[in-house]
Amino acid sequence: MHVRRKLVAGNWKMNGNLAQLAELHAIAEAARAAGGVDVAVCPPFTLIAPAVTRAGGAIVIGAQDCHAEESGAHTGNVSAAMIKEAGGRMAIVGHSERRAEQQESDVAVRGKAVAALRHGFVTIVCVGESALDRAAGSHVDVVERQLEGSLPDSWEEGELVLAYEPIWAIGTGNVATPADIGEMHAAIRRHLVGRFGDSGQRTRILYGGSVKADNAAEIFAVADVDGALVGGASLTADLFVPIIEAAARS
Ligand code: 13P
Numbered sequence: 001m002h003v004r005r006k007l008v009a010g011n012w013k014m015n016g017n018l019a020q021l022a023e024l025h026a027i028a029e030a031a032r033a034a035g036g037v038d039v040a041v042c043p044p045f046t047l048i049a050p051a052v053t054r055a056g057g058a059i060v061i062g063a064q065d066c067h068a069e070e071s072g073a074h075t076g077n078v079s080a081a082m083i084k085e086a087g088g089r090m091a092i093v094g095h096s097e098r099r100a101e102q103q104e105s106d107v108a109v110r111g112k113a114v115a116a117l118r119h120g121f122v123t124i125v126c127v128g129e130s131a132l133d134r135a136a137g138s139h140v141d142v143v144e145r146q147l148e149g150s151l152p153d154s155w156e157e158g159e160l161v162l163a164y165e166p167i168w169a170i171g172t173g174n175v176a177t178p179a180d181i182g183e184m185h186a187a188i189r190r191h192l193v194g195r196f197g198d199s200g201q202r203t204r205i206l207y208g209g210s211v212k213a214d215n216a217a218e219i220f221a222v223a224d225v226d227g228a229l230v231g232g233a234s235l236t237a238d239l240f241v242p243i244i245e246a247a248a249r250s
Contacts, residue, residue, distance in 0.1 A: 004204050006220065006247040007161065007227035009040040009124065010234025011064060011092060011208075016043050021054045026237035027244070028058035034248035038227075040090050040122070041234065045078050052087030060122060062090025065098060068111030080119040091116040092124045092229070094150050096167045106149025113150065117158035124161045124206065124229065125150055127188070131168035139166075140187050147191045162188055162205045163229040169209025171231060178222045181207050185224035213242035220250035 010027075024041065031039035040060040043051050051061045067077040080091060093116060094109035109125065116123040127146040129139040143164070151160070164184050169176050176184075185205050192200030207219055208229030219225055227247060233239040 004202065004226045005036065005038055006250065007038040007040065007122075007204050007206060008240075008244050008247045009042065009060075009062075009090070009092075009163075009206065009227070009229050010240055011095070011229055011231050012041065012043045012047075012235060013064065013097070013231060014044060015235055016047055018047070018050060020235070021047060021051055023235070023237045023240075024051060024054040024059060027240055028055050030237070030241040030244045031058045034244050037244060037247045039244055042090060042092055045083070045086075048083060048086040048088045060089050062088050062092065062122065062124075064092050064095065066091045066093065066112055066116050066121075068108070068115045070115075080115045080121060084119050084121075088121070090122040090124065092126065092163070094126045094146075096126060096128055096165060096170065106146055109150040110152055113160070114152045114155065117152065117155040117160065120157040122159045122161055124163050126163045126165050126208070126229070128163075128165040128167050128170075128209070134166070134168065140184065143184060143187065144191060147188065151195070153195075160203055162192070162203060163208050164188060164205060165208035165229060171210070173210050175210040175212075175215050175219070176207070178218060181219060181225060182222045185222065189224050211243060213239065213246070216243045216246035217250065220247055 042062040063083045066080040093112040098104050127143045129142040133139050133142045192203050204226035206227045206229045211228045211230045212233050
């Protein structure tokens with residue numbers, strides 16, 4: 001039986017400013033008090049360096065994306081090396097908002113994951129089906145294809161983490177049921193173990209999509225849920241800290 005430490009990661013998306021980094025103080029306090037739980041915040045690129053200073057080591061600070069290349073003619077992009085120099089130690093790749101808005105393919109996501117892992121990052125690869133996929137009953141197949149295409153075949157550094165984020169649950173308040181979450185996390189676990197053996201057992205699988213203080217405990221109780229990727233409720237300590245505490249109690 002593998003014991004996987006819970007990871008509660010906040011994705012600030014395109015939100016936040018220098019003033020809002022004051023929230024990190026209480027979040028860091030909660031992370032220290034909780035013990036046994038890893039806490040991370042991924043603010044916009046511009047806030048990574050000051051966030052690292054504010055977090056003071058209690059919170060892992062990361063990015064919401066990274067480019068597959070180290071440097072070069074890629075206007076507007078940011079490499080894993082640059083994130084690392086700013087103090088970032090994590091990257092989220094393949095978020096559904098980037099898959100949709102930047103037309104990121106599974107192959108592109110895999111390239112980003114490889115780069116993030118090469119820099120030793122905790123690398124959160126996101127997968128998740130649309131409402132249409134679910135209505136058609138193809139949700140597990142869709143996620144399986146994303147896993148096949150988006151995950152690297154091997155890596156030496158860093159830690160791979162999966163995040164299951166059903167698109168219809170993101171920012172909608174429509175959280176997936178424990179049964180839905182359990183079904184998908186079990187399918188993801190089967191894929192990981194089938195492909196990576198023992199290390200697939202150790203890989204953390206987060207749930208994301210309208211995680212809040214009032215549903216976190218129920219979600220963390222589902223088998224193979226090893227934490228949460230939290231959007232809206234990670235923006236303030238008032239909203240985020242109870243989720244960290246729920247993870248610590250689970
Ligand atoms: P919400 O928690 O706002 O639904 O966002 C989830 C998400 O997309 C995290 O990456």
